[in-house]
Amino acid sequence: MDLRLKDKRALVTGASRGLGHATARVLAKEGCRIAINGRDEAKIKSAAESLSRETGTHVIGLAGDVSILDIPENLIQQTVEAFGGLDILVTNAGGPPAGAFESFDEEAWKKAVDLSLMSHVRLIRAALPYLRTSSAASVLTVTSMSIKQPIVNLVLSNSVRAATVGLTKSLALELGKDGIRFNSILPGWTETERVTELMTARAKANNSTVEEETRKQSEQSPLGRLGQPEEFANAAAFLVSPAASFITGVMLNVDGGMYKGTL
Numbered sequence: 001m002d003l004r005l006k007d008k009r010a011l012v013t014g015a016s017r018g019l020g021h022a023t024a025r026v027l028a029k030e031g032c033r034i035a036i037n038g039r040d041e042a043k044i045k046s047a048a049e050s051l052s053r054e055t056g057t058h059v060i061g062l063a064g065d066v067s068i069l070d071i072p073e074n075l076i077q078q079t080v081e082a083f084g085g086l087d088i089l090v091t092n093a094g095g096p097p098a099g100a101f102e103s104f105d106e107e108a109w110k111k112a113v114d115l116s117l118m119s120h121v122r123l124i125r126a127a128l129p130y131l132r133t134s135s136a137a138s139v140l141t142v143t144s145m146s147i148k149q150p151i152v153n154l155v156l157s158n159s160v161r162a163a164t165v166g167l168t169k170s171l172a173l174e175l176g177k178d179g180i181r182f183n184s185i186l187p188g189w190t191e192t193e194r195v196t197e198l199m200t201a202r203a204k205a206n207n208s209t210v211e212e213e214t215r216k217q218s219e220q221s222p223l224g225r226l227g228q229p230e231e232f233a234n235a236a237a238f239l240v241s242p243a244a245s246f247i248t249g250v251m252l253n254v255d256g257g258m259y260k261g262t263l
């Protein structure tokens with residue numbers, strides 16, 4: 001299938017590693033011109049250079065923490081200046097820390113909101129003028145299956161990411177008239193650095209090993225394993241592409257069947 005992504009202009013945040021990086025890689029292979037973002041300047045520049053060499057596509061690395069007030073607008077402006085516009089926005093950020101409800105104070109909740117809700121709000125708000133001029137405008141928010149099936153000890157993520165899904169669906173309804181599609185992917189347990197960190201925390205709490213905790217989590221999938229970042233990225237590339245032009249307002253689980261509900 002031709003996804004018709006060649007020469008489309010994209011920004012993928014949280015893309016120095018994990019799901020964001022895998023998504024940027026697939027989009028670059030499909031011919032997108034891409035800006036990727038991460039907090040560490042050296043790492044994101046290196047990642048951009050590596051993707052550009054591998055795919056032969058124009059990839060630039062933009063440093064910045066998307067949870068900080070002015071950074072999202074700066075990232076959009078730099079992307080537009082580099083490519084002359086914007087067609088695709090993938091809003092992704094690392095998750096809040098693990099922990100029980102009573103372990104978090106007011107400041108921790110504020111930081112979680114800035115990271116896992118307001119980063120999406122600010123990026124989308126800054127991008128709208130440019131997306132409105134695109135013939136293939138698409139926004140993908142990266143959230144979590146935890147908004148449907150809360151994960152123990154991830155109260156910040158469970159709570160705040162649910163608001164991002166509400167935002168995504170609301171904007172799909174509100175801005176469809178402008179030709180902008182909004183979707184979200186709700187990833188399940190995937191072999192990323194963040195999941196390794198969470199498995200390490202579980203192992204410490206349960207006096208077990210990372211391997212044992214990973215095995216137990218894998219058993220929650222009918223497929224008997226964790227996902228691979230590329231499997232998430234393939235779904236993401238389709239959803240943001242013109243090939244999915246009649247798909248908007250969808251909250252897609254990419255979780256190997258770990259979510260047990262029917263809705």
